[in-house]
Amino acid sequence: EAGVAQSPRYKxxxxxxxxxxxxxxxxxxxxxxxxxxxxxxxxxxxxxxxxNGVVDDSQLxxxxxxxxxxxxxxxxxxxxxAKLEDSAVYLCxxxxxxxxxxxxxxxxxxxxxx
Amino acid sequence: xxxxxxxxxxxxxxxxxxxxxxxxxxxxxSNYFPWYKQELGKGxxxxxxxxxxxxxxxxxxxxxTLNKTAKHFSLHxxxTQPEDSAVYFCxxxxGNQFxxxxxxxxxxxx
Numbered sequence: 001e002a003g004v005a006q007s008p009r010y011k012x013x014x015x016x017x018x019x020x021x022x023x024x025x026x027x028x029x030x031x032x033x034x035x036x037x038x039x040x041x042x043x044x045x046x047x048x049x050x051x052n053g054v055v056d057d058s059q060l061x062x063x064x065x066x067x068x069x070x071x072x073x074x075x076x077x078x079x080x081x082a083k084l085e086d087s088a089v090y091l092c093x094x095x096x097x098x099x100x101x102x103x104x105x106x107x108x109x110x111x112x113x114x
Numbered sequence: 115x116x117x118x119x120x121x122x123x124x125x126x127x128x129x130x131x132x133x134x135x136x137x138x139x140x141x142x143x144s145n146y147f148p149w150y151k152q153e154l155g156k157g158x159x160x161x162x163x164x165x166x167x168x169x170x171x172x173x174x175x176x177x178x179t180l181n182k183t184a185k186h187f188s189l190h191x192x193x194t195q196p197e198d199s200a201v202y203f204c205x206x207x208x209g210n211q212f213x214x215x216x217x218x219x220x221x222x223x224x
Contacts (some may be wrong), residue, residue: 004157033211042120042203042214043158056211091157102148103212105157 002026004106006092012112018080021109025073025094031055032069033103034077035091043091049075050097082113116141118206120215127194128223135218137204138186144206144213147187149178152201152217161202162189194222 005024013019025032030051035043046065047057051072060067064083069075079086089108095101117140127133139147145166150158164171164178164187171178175194180187191198199222204215 040217042118042205042216043212044214045211048211093157101146102160102163105150105159107155107157 004092004094004104006090006106006109008109009107010110010112012114013082015084015113016081018078019082019111020079021077021090021092021111023075023077023092023106025075025092026104028096029094029104030072030097031095031103032075033093033095034067034075035093037089037091037108039088046077046090079111082111084113087111087113116144116206116208116213118204118213118215120204120218122218123216124219124221126221126223129194129196131194133189133191133194133198133220133222135189135202135204135220136186137188137206137215138184139206139213140185141206141208142182142185143208145209146207147178147180148205148212149189150203150205150214152203154200158203191220194220196222196224198222 032049034046037043046060047067048055049069052069067077089110091108093103093105095103120137148163151161152158175192177190201217205212
C-alpha cells in the first residue's frame with residue numbers, strides 16, 4: 001500500500017514570497033489533514049478535510065494560508081505572503097475516516113523562510 | 115479544546131533498560147489515544163494506540179496504559195534498543211482532529 005506522498009521535500013523562500021505544497025493521500029482515505037510542526041513542538045492542525053469539504057480550519061491563518069482538496073483526493077496548501085515564523089515542517093496526513101482511526105503521515109515539507 | 119501535556123521532554127536510557135513517557139489530557143470526551151514515533155527527517159509513524167474502552171494494550175516491547183479517571187496515558191518501552199532512539203508524540207482525539215503532545219526525545223545509549 002502506497003503511503004501519503006508530499007512534495008516538495010524542502011523549500012527555501014524569501015519572506016513575502018508565495019509557496020505551495022502538494023499532498024496525495026492514501027487511496028480511499030476520506031479524511032485529509034494538514035499539520036504545521038515547528039521545530040521542537042508537536043504537530044498543530046491547520047485544516048482538516050472530509051472528502052472535499054472542510055471540517056475544521058479554525059487554526060488556519062486565513063489571511064495568508066489557503067488549502068483546497070479538489071475532487072476529494074489530492075490537496076494543496078498555499079502560503080501567500082510567507083513570513084519568517086512560517087518556517088516549519090508541513091505534514092499531510094490521511095485516515096480512512098475522521099475520528100478514532102489511525103492517521104498516516106507523509107514525510108513532510110520543510111519550509112525555510114529567509 | 116483538548117490540551118495534551120507530555121513528559122519528559124528528553125529521556126536518556128541505557129540499552130536494555132525500560133523507558134516510560136507520560137501524557138495527560140483535559141477533555142474527558144477523548145476516546146482514542148495514539149502514540150507516534152518520529153525519526154529525523156521523517157513523518158510521524160504510529161507505533162501503538164489505545165481506545166477509551168481498554169485499560170492496557172501491548173505489542174511486543176511496547177505497551178500503553180490508560181487511566182480514564184485520572185485522564186492520563188503512558189507509553190512503556192522495554193528492553194530498549196538503539197533504534198528506539200527518536201522523538202515520541204502522544205495524541206488524543208474526541209473523534210475529529212488529533213491533539214498532540216510536545217514530544218519526548220528518547221536517546222538509547224549503547
